[in-house]
Structures are given as C-alpha cells and as structure tokens.
Amino acid sequence: MNIEKIYKDADALLEGHFLLSSGNHSQFYLQSAKVLENPKIAQLLADELAKQIKKSGLKIDTVCSPALGGVLAGYELARSLGVRFIFAERVDKKMTIRRGFEIKNGENILICEDIITTGGSALEAAQVATNMGANIVAFAALANRGFCSRAGSNKSMKATCKLPRDTPFFALADFEFDIYEPENCPLCKDGSDAYKPGSRGN
Numbered sequence: 001m002n003i004e005k006i007y008k009d010a011d012a013l014l015e016g017h018f019l020l021s022s023g024n025h026s027q028f029y030l031q032s033a034k035v036l037e038n039p040k041i042a043q044l045l046a047d048e049l050a051k052q053i054k055k056s057g058l059k060i061d062t063v064c065s066p067a068l069g070g071v072l073a074g075y076e077l078a079r080s081l082g083v084r085f086i087f088a089e090r091v092d093k094k095m096t097i098r099r100g101f102e103i104k105n106g107e108n109i110l111i112c113e114d115i116i117t118t119g120g121s122a123l124e125a126a127q128v129a130t131n132m133g134a135n136i137v138a139f140a141a142l143a144n145r146g147f148c149s150r151a152g153s154n155k156s157m158k159a160t161c162k163l164p165r166d167t168p169f170f171a172l173a174d175f176e177f178d179i180y181e182p183e184n185c186p187l188c189k190d191g192s193d194a195y196k197p198g199s200r201g202n
C-alpha cells in the first residue's frame with residue numbers, strides 16, 4: 001500500500017511554504033483530517049494498521065485516543081481490531097477521561113493518534129489511562145513524523161520523542177520533512193512568504 005500516494009491523492013500531504021505552530025517554516029504539511037474525510041479510505045488505512053498490530057500478537061482490549069485528532073483514526077482501528085473504543089480529552093488543558101468511560105484494572109489499552117509528532121498528547125492520554133488502571137501495551141498512528149521510531153523501521157528515535165522506549169509503536173509510514181527556522185528558511189530566501197496551513201483554503 002502506497003501511503004504517501006493515498007495522502008497526496010486526498011490532499012492531506014500539502015506542498016507550499018508553511019508557517020508551523022512552532023514558528024518554524026516547512027515546505028510540506030500533513031493535514032491528517034483530510035485523509036480521514038473519506039470513510040472508505042479511513043477504513044482501508046485502519047485495516048492496514050490493524051494487520052500490523054495483529055501480527056505482533058499483542059492482546060488489546062481497548063483503543064483509546066486523545067481528542068480531537070486521534071478519535072477518527074482510533075475509532076476505525078478499534079473497529080478493525082474488533083475491540084472497544086474510548087477517548088481522552090483536554091479539560092482546561094489537562095488530559096482527562098470522562099463521559100462515563102471506565103477502565104478495568106489491568107485492561108490492555110492501545111493509544112491511537114492520527115499522527116505522531118513527538119507523541120506528547122498520546123503520552124498524556126496513556127498516563128491518564130494508567131492512573132485509572134490500564135496496562136498500556138502499544139501506541140499507534142496512521143502517520144509518523146519521524147521523531148519516534150515505529151515498529152519494523154530501522155530509523156532511530158530522536159531525543160524529542162516522548163513515547164516510552166519500552167512500548168511498541170505502530171505506524172503506516174514515516175513522513176519526515178525538513179523544518180527551518182525563519183532566518184534560515186530557503187523558501188523565504190527564494191522570496192515567498194510563509195502562511196499558516198488552512199489559511200488559503202487548505
């Protein structure tokens with residue numbers, strides 16, 4: 001399965017001159033929500049991810065996603081795996097699990113995101129679930145930005161990856177883009193202006 005082509009065809013992998021929330025610039029931007037706009041493609045991607053996870057032999061009772069980004073990917077993955085789905089959400093910036101979702105002591109939980117950059121939100125969701133009794137068996141995402149190392153890849157994990165080193169992380173593909181500080185951005189040097197993704201209709 002050519003994941004990059006699927007993202008490109010769905011206009012989820014954008015090319016331009018982007019101003020990232022970090023203040024840095026990049027030529028590429030991953031708009032994960034766009035690839036999940038079509039439920040059939042979402043299902044296809046989740047099935048592919050589920051295949052990897054099943055092959056690992058891990059026992060998973062529940063998929064939990066940090067809202068909002070991870071919810072669609074996690075829900076589709078739970079459907080593919082045939083397990084329960086719950087989500088964590090921020091209330092006053094603090095990650096919580098509410099809405100009556102319960103976690104049994106020792107319940108095997110996989111944390112799923114649409115995209116893992118450094119994995120900060122995924123880690124926070126894992127910590128909340130752990131506090132409620134969960135046993136975190138794995139992390140998963142459709143796309144990996146290349147800071148964390150996915151199962152089966154020989155690319156090394158960067159120091160900024162927040163996911164625990166001793167828990168497997170499954171993802172379909174690595175999307176590694178160069179990121180530039182504005183003063184060293186070759187796109188700026190070429191004379192164009194950086195813009196926020198979404199501000200020009202994308």
Ligand code: ZN
Binds near residue numbers: 017187
């Ligand atoms: Zn620039």
